[in-house]
Amino acid sequence: MAKSPSKPITEHLAYLLAQANREINRQLDARFRKEGVPVEQWRILKVLSDGKGHSMGELAEAVLLNHPTLTKMVDRMVSDALVYRVQDAEDRRKVLMFSSDRGKALTQRLNSLALSQEAFIAENYGNKATADLKRLLESLIEKAN
Template sequence: MPTEPSHQRPPEPPYDLAHLLSHAERRLVRRLAAVLAAEGCAVEQWRVLSAVADGAGHPMTEIAEYALLPAPSLTKLVDRMVADNLVYRRPDPGDRRRVLLHLAARGRILHQRAAHRVAEDQAALRAALPADPDDLARALAGLADALDSPAAPAASRRPAH
């Protein structure tokens, strides 16, 4: 008697936090890029604009960390943004060796328009989450803090005898 083909789902792969986070981050950045494209803004530009939108002026090292860019890449991007009159550089009044980045008027307009679109899209995403989005944000912030801590990775820890 012939057996019927099995329609069972393959077993679930082991829970892999790094894979899940990477997958979600890639999709989220792709979605953000599509939202920002409507304003002619790239994700990296958005991050720089957001970093300096408070009007306080920020050093390049701080912006590189916020924008998730290595210093040479950030310098090239900021050079283009300066040429496009989106941002400008000024010496730090407290330390003349440092340069602070500020939002230009044209950059402020772009940031405001793009921020509106991003906020609308993020509100739609927040509404689609099964759990409280603030809980997710706190959990991700806690994970980032834990990953920055000086504790040794679990694989390198030896049990105490």
């Protein structure tokens, strides 16, 4: 008996997610290009924009980076004077991260670039589709954990 052809890669959820993620990220990166900031740094800055200190562990989780990668990215951001570290007085194993004024100013510029991308997507793709997609993704993430 001949072997039945397997489902093409393009029909796998994992592949569709990778493809969509890559494309959207690429577009966002293109918008961020003029600020010379990778998407991950925007995420970090955005999380820190509440002004509260966030530990490296918290941050790593929130910005989808593992610990060593985050440490090194934060090193670069400290060099660029975007963020700074403060040892946590409550638990001295922890380091609390804060955004500098320069970081906050950059965050605002990046936020508006990101919002303009979202607006562009909603326009081309439809408000309902966008909302549906977000809802389904949230629910998938929730189930997956």
